[in-house]
Amino acid sequence: MVYLKKSLGLLFFAFMVMALWQCAKRGSPSGGPKDTTPPQLVRAEPENFTTNFKAKKIRLYFDELIKLEDVQNQLVVSPPFKNPATITPMGAPSKYIEVEIKDTLRENTTYTINFGQSIVDNNEKNPNSFLTYVFSTGDYLDSLTLTGAVSDAVNLKADEFISVMLYEMDSTYTDSTVFKQPPLYITNTGDSLPFFELKNLKGGKYALFGLKDVNKNNMFDQSQDKIGFIADTITVPTDSIYVLNLFREQLNYKASVPSMVAKNKIIFGYQGDYRDMVIESLTTLPDSVSTTLLKERDKDTLNYWLSPTELDSIIFTVQNDKVEAIDTFTVKMRDLPMDSLKLSTSVTGKFNFEDKFSILANTPIVALDTSQVSLNVSDSIPMPYTFVLDTLKNKVDFDFEVEPNQKYSFSLLPGAITDFFGMQNDTLDYNLSTGSFADYGNLRMIFGSDVTYPIVVQLTNEKGVVQREIVASEAQTFEFNHLNPGNYIARVIFDSNGNGKWDTGNYLKKQQPEKISYYPGTIEIRANWEKEETFILSN
Structure with a gap:
């Protein structure tokens, strides 16, 4: 009887625990659905699309706490401010953004401030995509647009955040303006899609450029920026859609200061094309000194080899008649060990x-x-x-x-x-x-009959490094035998000057880069495979 009472008591206790647990489970908060709504602009001071704008500060108010992220890449002001605006708060969550203008604004001009995806909510970081604030210092807002896309001359995928720029072709515009001044209008592509839209434009004639603007100064720096340009004048309004093909120019020739790095070796650095460099010694060298010049493998350096000498210094001229450049350098001799044969x-x-x-x-x-x-x-x-x-x-x-x-x-x-x-x-x-031959695969590529030769057919790995290439001056079957298993990307260079390699463009010479056409998708090669692919090209 005691045992029965204990059993009933334990059963009742277990039942109560389960009931309470179920109640607790039903009543426990789950946190609700994840917030996927971006912050919304609720008010602007002055109002968005204001005309006859004279304010020095703009405040944008939102319906929740927001933060600014990657604003240095995302923010685009068109026309660009000479002195960057101060944007607050940076880092701390807030329900507003304040933009303090430090410039004297142009008269009768429509300005666009595009925040890209830099405005995100504080909790889930949902972006308010491409929020734009527009105002005019004149009586009306300009409303014309220009659209297009960017591509890369060499790579299959274009870079992110390409600046697309319009220069007004007025009496002050020259071909060198893009090196010296920011544009009248600017926008950029995002971090995923290579498309652009320039908005709130006034009618007129323009020059159109694309830049991978590394130091973000809204001007072309040949030493580090990629550039793309449309050779023809752009007339706005227009229904045309433009494609900007970006490339790195070959650097303009420049000789660097030489230096002695070994008892028998002086290095002459350079940028650009070295083939017309002539290096001569103005100092009379002893009869016992022999010299020879050799390009350093895979470096922009010429090695001047010389027999060891007791001279204190040697004066050199470095001349390039093609670009009418001549430099004079003095190299101090130093007590260094010799470079020995390796x-x-x-x-x-x-x-x-x-x-x-x-x-x-x-x-x-x-x-x-x-x-x-x-x-x-x-x-x-x-x-x-x-x-x-x-x-x-x-x-x-x-x-x-x-x-x-x-x-x-x-x-x-x-x-x-x-x-x-x-x-x-x-x-x-x-x-x-x-x-074994069976360790490799073979690939045969067939092209259409309308291909313009000469061409260079290349296979690269997925990082773009060339693995194989065939240079052809006439139609043939392109066979790549004994390929290591893996994924390959095929591309064709339209070798217009017939030198067997890809040549880049030059903006000042109005030369576009040689065209490269990519086979769609990757080509998988397996061991002991024979594969044939048809590549339809458009010149």
Whole structure:
């Protein structure tokens, strides 16, 4: 009986706990649905779209606490203020934004302040997308528009936050204005879509530009900005839609101050095209001093190699007749160690069937003694090879028959390579191995019959680094054999000047970059695959 009472008591207790838990569960707050509503503008002082504007401060009031984020990228004022406006509060949540104008405003001009997506609510950071405040210092608001898109001359995807600029082609406008002055009107693309719209424009004739404005000064800086331009004059109003193709110009030629970096080496830096640079010594060098000039591999530097000398200094002229430039430099000699011969190779370990085996040197190579070089296959079987000594790129290229599933060994005995200073290599051994043909895939690309040649067909990886290329002056089947498995991007350069490479544009010369056409999507290559793709091009 006692046991029955205890059991009933425990059962009743359990029932009460469950009931209370269910009640608690039904009554516990869930927090409600997530806030997805952006902050709303409820009032502006002065009112939005005010005419005959004379205020120095603008206040925008919202229906909830807001913050400003990434305002330096998002905010666009058109026409730009010479002195940036002060915007408060920055960082702290508030129900208003205040814009203090520090400029003397233009007469009879419509201004647009576009906040992009910088205004977000304090809790969930929902943006009030592209809130715009518009006012006019004249009697009416200008209302014309111009639309378009931006693209990148080289890359498949355009950069984010491209500034799109209109310059009024009045009596003061010249081709150099974009280097010196901000535009009359400006907008930018966002961080996802490459489209633009210039609003509240007045009718007239304009020059249209796009800039990747790195230092955000609303002017073109050749050393760091990409530029795109429409060569024709833009007449507003217009129904045309414009595409700005942005590119990096080749830098204008400029010689840098040379410096001595080793007992036998002086470096001459430059920007732009070095091919017309002529470096000469005004100082008479002793008969014992020999010199040679060689471009540094993958750097904008010319290496002036010289036999060690006891001179205190050497005076040089650096001349470029093509751009009518001449500079004079004095290089102080310093007590430094010599650069000695060091060798490296283009490939180590796995050797793909399309690879080229090269030996690279840091000091100028002058001779290769083939009696001190041997190539063996399968550890001990001698194998024939040919070679080319490339004195411009300071390397030796070897060519030999490559077979699958083999091991190759290059041996260089002392004295195989001699450099400009008479230094020679020590014993060196390089080992290479190949895989099976089945480890690779093959790709065949077919183009339409209406392609204008010459072209350059390239395969890049997904980061845009070129893996293979074929230069063609006439129609052919383009075969890329022995590709490593992976995803590739195909593109075609329309090589209008026939030099076998892509050439950029130049704004002042009114030259657009050579066109590049991309195959839509990526091309997957798997091991032991044969793949064929048709690429429809439009010139």
